[in-house]
Ligand SMILES: CC(C)[C@H](C(=O)O)[C@@H](O)C(=O)O
């Protein structure tokens with residue numbers, strides 16, 4: 001059993017009771033809700049004539065179904081309008097703060113929590129969304145939960161959970177140019193598998209993690225769930241504190257910041273903490289990574305050959321064959337040169353300001369390939385506003401990208417942004433499952449935002465490190 005880790009400390013601080021089931025009842029410091037997974041839970045509460053126990057610890061946004069082009073109400077899609085109306089009613093009745101599109105604070109749930117400063121180190125955070133692990137970048141303990149758990153948290157402010165083991169993932173060295181946080185996590189999932197993290201929480205540590213900005217840490221924690229871990233975290237440090245000091249919660253209340261900081265520091269994993277497992281990844285060795293298949297674990301360095309199914313562990317071979325057929329790729333080839341039809345720069349993995357800044361640098365002075373439709377969907381209205389102020393939106397527009405409003409968009413295609421037919425998409429999101437982007441024959445290639453920008457320009461998967469050789473417009 002792990003000991004002295006952030007996970008152990010935060011768990012113990014929030015444990016209310018040990019249940020006969022062997023689970024622990026944990027107090028929840030922040031419950032984030034969105035339109036897709038909360039309606040049923042509110043319905044269950046109503047049936048039992050119960051009220052929301054801690055509306056002040058609950059925060060709502062709308063992200064999955066919001067149109068990213070025309071957002072006038074009622075929404076063009078009736079189902080989307082209905083979901084939005086239901087959320088509006090639920091939050092009004094319960095007195096829950098709602099970052100709706102009229103506030104300027106709306107966005108993907110895993111982008112807005114951090115930017116508003118309500119995601120904090122040492123907090124337990126839950127949301128009916130698998131990528132809640134994102135918030136672990138701040139040293140919070142953040143889990144995705146299911147509908148009945150959402151109901152429990154709404155009704156009691158607590159959730160029942162089984163304690164997990166802790167695996168330390170130590171990323172040594174320094175990332176080279178063109179290599180990003182996204183490449184670290186794609187490599188972790190490639191090595192350990194999409195179910196390698198089942199039963200574990202991942203603690204990301206080491207030089208390469210410490211030198212990442214908070215947004216990079218979010219990209220990594222975000223995809224913990226794609227590696228099977230329910231949660232992932234990074235110990236809070238100066239990078240974390242500097243970021244937090246600028247947020248709504250603390251910018252005008254430095255005293256509150258000073259009051260909380262000792263707690264944040266106290267929950268860091270001890271130097272001599274004990275882990276259930278340790279995995280070391282050499283950050284110096286990494287190159288931009290892309291997926292060749294239909295799970296996030298099917299990744300490969302952009303210059304490396306796509307593996308033959310026979311080379312993979314037995315249990316992965318059938319899926320690999322099926323994935324390669326779906327994607328139309330052959331073992332031995334590289335992904336470099338794979339034609340793409342769509343470029344999607346968005347999602348809770350990679351649609352924050354630094355992501356857009358890096359991608360815009362690649363795009364500047366170039367043009368989107370004529371056969372590609374390319375879009376940028378900022379992670380939040382605040383990201384959108386700031387990107388517009390900085391001139392990033394103009395860079396993208398001038399190059400031929402569509403500049404959209406904030407939401408989940410083509411990450412999962414629950415709104416009108418979808419792949420058509422067997423279109424191939426270079427995507428900065430986190431899932432490449434068959435049908436994920438709205439078309440059952442659609443093909444998704446996951447990669448970092450700079451690589452998406454390069455693919456948009458070249459019309460094919462491109463090693464962004466070679467792009468300087470490309471003729472600029
Ligand atoms: C809609 C929601 C339940 C889902 C999730 O849990 O992750 C979505 O956000 C996703 O990324 O597939």
Ligand code: SF4
Pocket residue numbers: 063064108109129131347348349407408411412429430
């Ligand atoms: S952006 Fe994608 S992964 Fe993130 S919450 Fe939305 S649908 Fe889920």
